Amino acid sequence: MKILYVIPFFPPAYAFGGGPRSAFVQARELVKRGHEVTVYTTDARDQYSRIFHGNAAWVEKYISGIRVIYFKNLSLLTVRIFSLFITPTLKAFAEYEVKEFDIIHLHGFRSFQNIIVTQIAQKYNVPYLLQARGTIPRTGPLKTIKALYDIAFGYKLLREASRVIALTSEEAKEYQSIGVPREKIAIIPNGVDLSEYAELPPRGYFRKKFGIPEDKKIILYMGRIHYVKGIDILIKAYAYLLNHLGYKDIVLVVAGPDDGYLKEAKSLAISTGVSKSVIFTGPLYGKDRLSAYVDSDILVLPSRHEGFPRVILEAWACGKPVIASQTKGLMELITEGENGFLFEPENYRQLAEQLSYLLNDSTKASELGKKGKALVENKYSIDKVINQLERIYYDVVKAKKS
Structure with missing residues (x-):
């Protein structure tokens, strides 16, 4: 099958969050199964730099067998x-060339690329799917612009899509709230390629690289440094552990690209008196990323809003316990006390208490990590995710031809 992926950012543009990584893992698995996958994306590496330099209107590259066009x-x-x-x-x-594809898969909801490609797809009767990846809600300072986009293009995109894909049942409700019929929605979660976690880096690699002593435990945040990710809540919880509960043997590692909040996060660490033991590593890739999980003791995701974050699956694949905020997307992923802990959004004291509990109970921490790993292997492997996705692709193409 010839498949076209459309997404505004694609590896190495990891600064834009988990979407590029998830789309890449999906596309790579489809290629392994014999499909031809092309990706239309842009040359943005992050908000300030490009992947390629020069005057070329586009650059074509092959990554793990995926044909990628960076416009x-x-x-x-x-x-x-x-x-x-x-x-x-x-x-x-x-x-x-759009007419040559059997099916088109749009990643993200509101984009210039979606408008252009779907107009041409309809002209040549090529079916498309839309996977919003958590972008349906009109949140943030651009909510008015998002509403205008929806009126001009968004509702039409959803109406004319052959199917839409939700990561969670909560996202399925978001689709329904803007008029998408339930029977048109398929729920398919993110998945991880377990082969990437079969041979993990040795313990101590990350500690040595960043100068963290062996006797210090590591609390890890992995993700974009943005206000919505709740890094301020984590820093306050960490400060509470040190300043009020008397902890001296823990380090907070904040790993990820700056998405507009790094300066504020560093200022908060200084004002709370914990800056000497908070390490901002910048974005981590490959072995460095895996080694951060391996050497960490707990992963924390304190987001104010979240869809279906890959970082939790990645931490579980490494056998690590997870604490996350009690947002709707995360509540579908984490079962309280079974494979992780949930705290009330914004409640940094509750987060600090949960951290304290796991830091003092290595048996419970290990149990949570093992159960999380089992869940990833049984439900969220990329093989199982692509099995579902392939069935939808074939059904849509068959229906279109008939």
């Missing part, structure tokens, strides 16, 4: 201010 963004300023990725040369390129 040049008109300006990174629109990316920073409006999260708008404008690629003027996409239309002419897509007009030439």
Whole structure:
């Protein structure tokens, strides 16, 4: 099957969160199964830099057998201010080859690329799926612009999609709230390639690289450094552990790309008096990323809003316990006391108490990590996810032909 993925950012653009990584893992598995996968994306590496330099309108690369077309963004300023990725040369390129694909899979809801590609797809009767990946809610400072997009393009995109994919039952409800019929929605979670976790780096590699003593326990945050991710809540909880509960043997590691909140996070660490034991590593990839999980004692995800985060699956694949905020997306993933702990959003004292409990009970921490790992292996492996996705692809293509 010839499959087209459309997404505004794709590896190595990991600064934009888990979406690029999840789309890549899906595409790579589809290629392994004999499908031809092409990705239309943009040249944004992050909000301030491009993957490629020069005047080329697009660059074609093959990554793990995936054909990737990186279209040049008109300006990174629109990316920073409006999260708008404008690629003027996409239309002419897509007009030439979209008709050759069997099916199109759109990743993300509100994008310039979705508008262009679906217009051409309808012209040539090529079916498409839409997977919003947590982008349906109109949140943040751009909510008015999001509403205007929905009126002009969004509702039409959803109406004319052959199927839409939700990561969770909560996201399925979000689709329904804006008019998508339940029978049109398929729930397919993110998945992890377990082969990437079969041979983990040796313990101590991460500690040595970042100068963390062996007698210090590590609390790990992995993800974008953005206000919505609740890093301030984690820093306050960490400060409470040190300043009020008397802990001296723990280090907080904040690993991830700056998404507009790094300066504030560092200032908070200073003002709470814990900056000397908070390590901001920047983004971690490959062996460094895996070694951070291996050497950590607890992963914390204190988000104010979350869909279906890959980092929890990654931590579980490494056998690590997880504490996360009690948001709707995370409540579907974590069973309280069974494979992790949940705390009330914004409640840093409750988070500190849960951290204290696991730091003092290594048996319970190990039990949570083992149960999380079993859950990933039984339910969230990429094999199982792609089995579901392939069935939908074949059903949609068959229905379109008939």
